[in-house]
Amino acid sequence: MDIPRIFNITESAHRIHNPFTADKFATLGAALRLEPETRVLDLGSGSGEMLCTWACDYGISGTGIDMSQLFTEQSKLRAEELGVADQVEFIHDDAAGYVADQKVGVAACIGATWIGGGVAGTIELLAKSLLPGGIILIGEPYWLRLPPTEDVAKGCLAGSVSDFLMLPELIASFGNLDYDVVEMVLANQDGWDRYEAAKWLTMRRWLEANPDDDFAKDVRAQLTLEPKRYATYTREYLGWGVFALMAR
Ligand code: SAH
Numbered sequence: 001m002d003i004p005r006i007f008n009i010t011e012s013a014h015r016i017h018n019p020f021t022a023d024k025f026a027t028l029g030a031a032l033r034l035e036p037e038t039r040v041l042d043l044g045s046g047s048g049e050m051l052c053t054w055a056c057d058y059g060i061s062g063t064g065i066d067m068s069q070l071f072t073e074q075s076k077l078r079a080e081e082l083g084v085a086d087q088v089e090f091i092h093d094d095a096a097g098y099v100a101d102q103k104v105g106v107a108a109c110i111g112a113t114w115i116g117g118g119v120a121g122t123i124e125l126l127a128k129s130l131l132p133g134g135i136i137l138i139g140e141p142y143w144l145r146l147p148p149t150e151d152v153a154k155g156c157l158a159g160s161v162s163d164f165l166m167l168p169e170l171i172a173s174f175g176n177l178d179y180d181v182v183e184m185v186l187a188n189q190d191g192w193d194r195y196e197a198a199k200w201l202t203m204r205r206w207l208e209a210n211p212d213d214d215f216a217k218d219v220r221a222q223l224t225l226e227p228k229r230y231a232t233y234t235r236e237y238l239g240w241g242v243f244a245l246m247a248r
Pocket of ligand 1: 018046112
């Protein structure tokens, strides 16, 4: 079981697989006023940076589940590197339907809400693992500017304009699900550049190391097209943030 190979190639050098930077995760951890006894569940935990740094900085413990074998391995190495391997555990698995045995104070899905079939389904799934009064974290894109055409939405790699909301509507949608938005930390263009532009050097180096790989043609095509596509569309139209929610 694994995610499509292209992500394991383009994001192999990423510690954070979304437009957040290390300082944004630190800001979020501080904003949530995490206590050492807090347990955190992270569905789609990527390379484990959020859990590992929060374990290091705030003493939390936690579990991350991710479908990428590579990212799960990287999470375990990162936990050892930061000296928190006894606080955080990483499981290589499909997180769809995952409910924790022991309920948690913070249940997160940061940039992987397809795991629950969308934002509403993911909130419902995370709620099953949550202690009363706990916090749900959702990392999700929103439109900075509404794409004027469906082609512009597709340029942002969205299926359609209706895939995402504008920020006020996204915030209102949490209220409609009977959740208070109690905190939020938003990414910015520098963070988008770190996420997207970092893929380009990784692709270039991978191509140099794997010229005869069956996949080289696809990676070459992406490296040729991605910088302009990103600068034209995603960078201009797409925002991204993490929203902290508590049931009303
Ligand atoms: N939350 C992480 C990763 C976000 S990228 C971070 O902030 O860095 C989305 C992640 O979801 C990837 O790591 C991918 O491997 C993982 N993923 C995709 N589908 C999944 C599934 N069904 N179950 C678990 N993880 C999944």
